[in-house]
Amino acid sequence: MKKRLGLVLLSGGLDSTTVATMARREGYDLLALTIHYGQTHVREIDAAKEIAWLLQLRHRVVDVAFYQELAWYSALTQPERFALPADRSVAEMAQDIPITYVPLRNTFFLTLGAALLESEALHAIETEHTAPSDLEATIFIAANALDYSGYPDCRPEFYAAAVETLRLGSKLGTQYGVSFQVRTPIIDRTKADIVRLAVELGAPLHLTWSCY
Template sequence: MNDQKAIVVFSGGQDSTTCLFWALRKFEHVEAVTFQYGQRHIEELQVARNICEHLEVTHHLLDMSLLNQLAPNALTRKDIEITENEGELPSTFVPGRNLMFLSFAAILAKQIDAKHLVTGVCETDFSGYPDCRDIFIKSLNVTINLAMDEQFVLHTPLMWLDKAGVWELSDQLAAFSFVKNNTLTCYNGIKGSGCGECPACKLRKNGLEKYETNRKREQAK
C-alpha cells in the first residue's frame, strides 16, 4: 500500500473541504470520494465536483441509494422535518451512514492503492451522532483492517475541534476564504453562508463568529 496516498470522504461541506486541504498538505497524492444516497441537498454533489476540479483532485462518485431506502430521515426525505430535540438524536441522523461510507471508501482505497482514509467526523460538535465518535472510528479502523487484511489508517483531523477550531484550521491551511465561499453546509442546499436558519447553518455561523472574534483579539495584542 502506498504510504503517501490518501482518499478523503468528501461532501463538499465545510468540514470535508477543510479535511481535503489538510490531506493535500500531508500526503503526496490525494483523491476524494463522494456518495450519492438521495440526500436532501443534492446540490452538494455538484459542489463537491467543482471543488475537486478546482483543486485538481481525482473525484469518485459512488451510488449509495440503498441507504435512502433503508434509513428514511430528514436528510433523505423532504417531507420529514429537520428537528433537534434535547435527549434525542436529530432527525438528520442517518443510521449506519459513516459505517457504510468508510467501509466503501476503504474498498476504493484498496483499488487505488491508498493506505490513508480521511474523514471530517467530529465528537465535539457532533449533534449526538454515535458514528462521529472517536471510539467508533478506532473500532472501525480495526474492523476494516481485519476484514480486508490491510493496514489502513483512518484520520480524523477535526475530531476534537469545535466549529471555531475548524475555521481556525482552514485559516492555518490558507483555505479560509475558499471554504467560506465555496462549500455547501446548509440543509437547504444554499452554498456559502447558507440559509442562516437550519441547524447546520447556525452551527457554522456561530463557529465563524467565535473564530473571527478570537482572531481579532489575537491580532490586537
C-alpha cells in the first residue's frame, strides 16, 4: 500500500479550505502549511489554525515577513502605498494583471511547500525505509484561473511547468525517481462551483476568512 504524503497550502480562505477538506477526504497523510508573508489580513492565519485543528491536520505556520520587503510592488504587501483596484471591467481583468498581484508569490509558496514535503518524503525513505516506489508526494494548492484576477501564477501552464522544475531540482526526483505531483483541483471552477463543492465536502466554511 502506497504511503500518500500530501501538503496543502492553507491560507484560511474559502478556496484553500475547500481543497484541504478534499485532500483530507481522499486519505492523504496531510500536512498544512500557512505562510505569513506580510499580507494585510493576518486574521487569515488564525482562521487557518482553527481549520487545521478541525480537520485534524498537522499544521505549520511559517513567518517569512521579509518577503514583504522583496515583493513590495503590490497592494497586498504595501497597502498604504497602493489602493485596491475597484470597478474593473471584465475586459480590463482579461488584459491587465492588477496591483494586487504579489511578485512570484505562488512560485515562492510552492517552493516552500515542496521543501517541507520533500523533507517528509526523504525522512520516510531514508529513516523509515519506505521504498520510493511505495511513496507519493503531492502538493495541493487552491489556485484559480477563473476569478478574473489575471495572475500568471494561477494558470494551469504554470503548474505544469512547476512539476518538472521540482523533479529536476530535488533529491526526491533525481535520486529516488519520485516526482512531485502538484494538484490544483479548483483551478477551472467558478466561485459558485467552489462554494457548492465546499458544502458537498462538508468543509468548515464558518471558520474561513476571505483574503481581501
